[in-house]
Amino acid sequence: MVTAAAASQLTLSATSNSTVAGSPYTFTATLLDPYGNAATGNVTLSSTDSKATFSPLTYAFTAADNGTHTFTNGATLFTAGAQTITGTDAADKISGNLPVTVTASTPAAFVVSGFPNTIAGVSHTFTVTAVDAYGNLLPSPAYTGTVALTTTDSKGTITPTPYTFQASDNDSATFTATLDTAGTQTITATDTTTPSITGTETGIVVTAAAAQSLQLAGFPSPQVAGTPGTVTATAFDQFGNVATGFTGTVTLTSTDPQASFVASSYAFTAADAGVHKFTNGVTLRTAGTQSITVTDTPDALTPGTDAGIVVTPAAAKSLQLTGFPTPQVAGTPGTVTATLYDPYGNVATGYTGIVTFTSSDPQASFAPVSYAFTGTDAGVHTFVNGATLKTAGTQSITATDSANATITGTDAGIVVTPAAAASLKLTGYPTPQVAGYSGSFTATAFDPYGNVATGYTGTVTLTSTDKQASFAPASYAFTAADAGVHTFKNGATLRTAGTQSITATDTVTPSIAGTDAGSSSPRRRPRPLSWPGTPPPRWPGPRGR
Template identity: 40%
Template sequence: MTASRRTLLSAVLILLFAISPLTARPSAALAATTSPETPSIALLPAAGSASPAATDNPIVTENQQPGSNGWLLGSPIGDDTANQMKGYWSAVSAKAGETITLYATTNPAQSFTLDIYRMGWYQGLGGRLRLHTSLTGISQTPCTPDATTGMIACSWTGTYSLTIPSDWLSGVYLGLLTNAGGYRNNTIFLVRDDRPAAFLYQQSINTDQAYNNYPSDGTTGKSLYTFNSYGANTISGQTRAVKVSFDRPYKEVGFDQVDEIEFIRWIERMGYDVTYQTDIETHANPASLRNHKAVLSVGHDEYWSKEMRDAFESARDAGVNLAFLAADTSEVQVRYEPSAGGVANRVIVCYKDAAIDPVQGPTTTVQWRVPPVNRPEQLMTGVTIAGMSTSGNYPFVATNTSPHWIYANTGLKDGDSVPGIVGYEMDKVDSAFPMPASQSHTILSQSPFTDANGSSGVSNSHIYLAPSGAWVWASGTIAWSRGLDGFWYGRADARIQQMTANLFNAFLNGPPLDNLFVTVPTTVVAGQPFTIDVTAADSLGNPIAQYGGTLHFTSSDTGTKTVLPADSKLTKGLGSFSVTLSTAGSQTLTVADAAAAKSTTVPITVTAGSAGGLALSTTTPNPTVGTSFSFTVTAQDANGNVDPTYAGTVHFTSSDPSAVLPPNSTLTNGQGSFSATLNKAGSQTIVATDTATAAITGTLALNVRGTAASLDVVVPATAKAGTAFSVAVTAKNSDGTTATGYNGTVHFTSSDTSTGVVLPPDSPLTNGQGTFSATLAKAGTQTLTAADSNNALSTTVTVAISAASATKLVLASSASPVAGTSFGFSVTAQDQFGNTDLAYAGTVHFTSSDTATGVVLPADTMLSNGQATLAATLIKSGAQTITGRDNVTATITGTLGVTVRAANATRLVLSSGATPTAGATFSFSVTAQDQFGNTDTGYTGTVHFTSSDTSAGVVLPADSTLTNGQRTLSATLIKAGAQTITGRDTVTATITGTLGVTVRAAAAASLTLDAPAGAKAGQSFTVSVTLKDQYGNVATGYRGTVHFATSDPLPTAVVPGDYTFTAADAGTHTFTQGVTLWTIPSQTVSATDTVNASLTQFKWVNVSLL
């Protein structure tokens, strides 16, 4: 790091570290269940992307547990000078079943509590309490720096050992230490589970420790920075250390990484499956990164070991996606060393100057981009540190928004900005350093800023697609997480949330499918297989390595010999397939992903193969004996395509030895038209054969017709509907004899076109004769026609069709019945075709859905000629049915549906669900009903209201009309107890109804104290207290407490103690012999409500001597 950078960094960090972020909130947001600074998230998945969260992943399940915001520090804070409350753990992380030790100090020695919270969403409260325990604290020895390296490592006595429970899910855990004096401080560790979750979050503890100058007392503390290091110079030539140890507390509050907390809240709120580890696990087990779809570096992740860098780049090259939601990532290289006790990776080594680092080569602890390391971080992240700012955050300014998939559903366009996202450290794509190898890369923002020196700069968000198919994204700002959650800064923005969701969905499922690129040959030969290549591409044309869609192949060529690939998947977004088309001409091939609603169609020209046969066809398949007809000959390949290059000579033969055939002929462009005459009736053939290649041949089959003068059709005179009958057809010569040579086709039609009609199919005759079966359905006289349109022959006959046996009853009525009034309806017995069964002799029994008293249905009835007209009376208004059923055959049934109207109203029904309070308005309903209890929706009368309560203040409805026979009104009664409201039609007084209610007293408005006018000194007497509402009703619901007092100054005076009224008092209580007065001549006794002082009264009592 250069001197100018050190100076700038010092200015920035002095400003930042003046704040203790977790000690207080700028608003009381977390007092509620969810934070008002965090807007409701309703993200739209990018096209083709699945939902980010699985309902059964451990993160979703964990965050359904009750949350707590008790992890927020509040105050006072144990500082690094007095060390009122500080601590650290023996390891930065642990797995379930492993034990870590807390080393804590209190000043002075005193008890303290340890509360351990897992950080997450938890209904917006941000944490879940997993452990609470009380411990005994001691004052530990001070931690002093090494004179050479400046390293400060504490040698404290262990305070508490924690074995990680099996149900503690991987995550960031905060240990809140609170001593007996109320001083508080944080400790941090991670729980690992090493499961192959989709996302791996790396906690940047190296950077936390690099800036840690514990004890931050302005005298002895040291970090890897001069700006906050004190005391003697070290081997660095400055006050800064070249080694820092994890065996010491973190400075000040103990953990102040708000950006990381906002990210953790968001990712767990969204339900992504994420697991956690620290820099040290990445260093010690680099292969672990390959177990995940994406690895996340969040916030301030500046200090990296070579093993960490190698692990990230190796994972990327193996197809693992990387996201740097950070800035200044991997700027400085570090090494690890064991602690003095031999615990591996407890010391960070960073000289920051090759001249004083004893290790030279690829692990020298300098900036990655400088000699002798020479590995610019831009080769991994795609960006380089651009600057720092002390003046707050700048807007994120979008660019290249179209067509990039990361901006899908954000609404952002080039030049649009999102406030407060860029800072306090910013990255850019720096032309001074090489870019990583990539299939493509895109700058996604151009965000201007002014750094702490007043210089202008531009921050870039950037993404590239590695050759392995892994996506690598860098936010270009350390404050990206502030756009995800409003926990601290209140800057949550739906557009930043959507961009991040689009990115993470691409990590899980690949970017949204934008196009299917299909490559095919321009020209192919019918019947010969060829290869097509398919690429699933994103909006930038990159193959989508994670694409998991299913491709379906179709073609305009639907020939039976066309061969298309089966539904298939691609490998890393690419695939090659074999296709065979069979139909010559311009064809298309379509590749589609129906789930993603994407398809691509490409044109292909298909040429015919060499002729393999001859196809003969004619428009006259039934020529007449002795009559010339035309036919065509086509040279075809194996797939039926015309071979326009065919040059052979065709010879013709026939099964009819007397046939007149064409001479040997050639074809033109593979086709030719010819004529022939056949003289023998019946089935005949014409065969065409290549004179040189006998295998090139083809046959035309014909049915040569003789002649006939008429068709004779015979059917029975009568038939039953639905029952088949015989139809005999004979072809006759003009002399009446049977035309045995007739080979025409007979077509049948009927005047009966009902459903259920079955006619013979088009049929030939045998030796001029044929017998067929027909079924008609409609009763009455019907016709049947047999015709041969080719020979102008047609004959029509009649059949008398009678109904089949009844299968149903049909009930019908044109009436709109009124309750209690008789109406007519008809009953008809019908067969399955709807014909009336005139012979039906059954007896019909009637039932109804209306079972009210007064319903009148017909008696069991026999029909006449299958029909009857009857009458019924129904009572209940609304939709009702009458069903008729044959007494013997229950399946012969039918139902009439009617809507019954109410009769004229005869009464009013008043009702209310309320228990009214004196002086309070309540609602009640009024319904006009006929004598059967039906609502008379046509009631037009006016209702007048009266009440048994004639008190002043009673409010009744004005005279009112009803709507559709009903209305809801309101009233106010005054007098407590049983009361009535009566409604009465203003014209017809018999149309009336009464509502009975019990009115409750209102709230107590006055207190009455009853006491005797006189009493003897020293003798007890009785008093009573009554509470009344403002209307003079006893306030039976009063539950207040009454306090008694007296003016009698003597201590021997007695009044009742405070008394709370109960339901049994019903507003009045008597205090028998409850008062004793001693002082003559007159004293007061008072009773007063302890809450409402206006409820009070006092009485004078004349006290006399015994």
């Protein structure tokens, strides 16, 4: 019996030398010795198509194969074009090749490509190519479906879309897109009839354009006057992206004329990446609604403003007392207003301390003398008819916090004028006084508080306990020029010896009266005798009448 020699020939063959990408392909391997006898051996399959798969990858020929084995659906090729299937018997160092033409399958996807990393707002072209499931270009007839283009950039634009492929496109069309949103974006093409036919270009990096505007945000509100606050300045391009490359110099200002800044100007650095936080960088001091603005004048950027910042007053530091009328008639109640202020001139609306009133007028009275501010006062309380001054002249009223004497305020320069006359006072008549001799005295009108009633213009009548008394004049009408004081020069002559008094009484209001009591009139000296031819003797003192 003669057995076959070692295999020396390996031949691959098929009924068709073409296949469709992704479709199983059947072929036959023949293994012979040098004499044409059927041989045995192990055959391993491979292909120029790196995506190809085989089932099985290696096959061991047996005597039953009689030198021939058919690999039914044994190979699947995926890459369109001229490919080769190779069988190799490594032990016998022989191989055989089978040329196969692979054609693309039906449209299954799009390849979107060519859009580069870009700056926001810059337009670029890209291509959309129709391929089969394995990335092969389609055979004739070409893809003629309609595709819609979309992007993850909500601000991006793509033209044209939708678009119907033409046969002349040869499965590939060019489009233009503009992406505006910084970050990593994608562009997707989708068949409008068969949405499963789709493709995406990913990883498109869009960087911000040049800075065009500034934004300022983050300052606390409400904020107590004088308390530093943090604010953040951000540069944006025209599309609303943070302008990470901004390195301009910005300046901070405020509607608060008392505002202060740790750094009113700041030069952005590359490390800022378009955002800079001014930590405790701004202090506002004027109560009310304020704003802070950041500008970059050299680069003509649109300024940014952090508006609507409510600044509340700080704690009370001083007190102001105002409003008491001047001039004011003695004894007439007047209204005065106490206002508490913080260190920055704001009304200290949260003040709830106790203030006590005093005055340079020792006769002053207050209603009340002390007052506890309430929340509803909001730092301001008006004391209606709360102070009464009684001493004529220039006076002042002072309010002082009972716990902190440095919180005090004075309403000064208040001119208190005398009230209407309430009494008269007679003074100055000589005592003792010789009967029959005239003497001078002064009548002064006083208001109820001891002030000279400078406005008194009443008429007074003079009387005396001396029934023989005479007056020149017996009645007198005060004039404005008297200013409440009139001296009656030699105005009264008392004649009855003893202790006498002189009284002046208002003719209209008898309660307005005054008496100079205790005037003593000694008896009149007798005339001395004289002899003819001799001069009369002289008495010491004034000559009698």
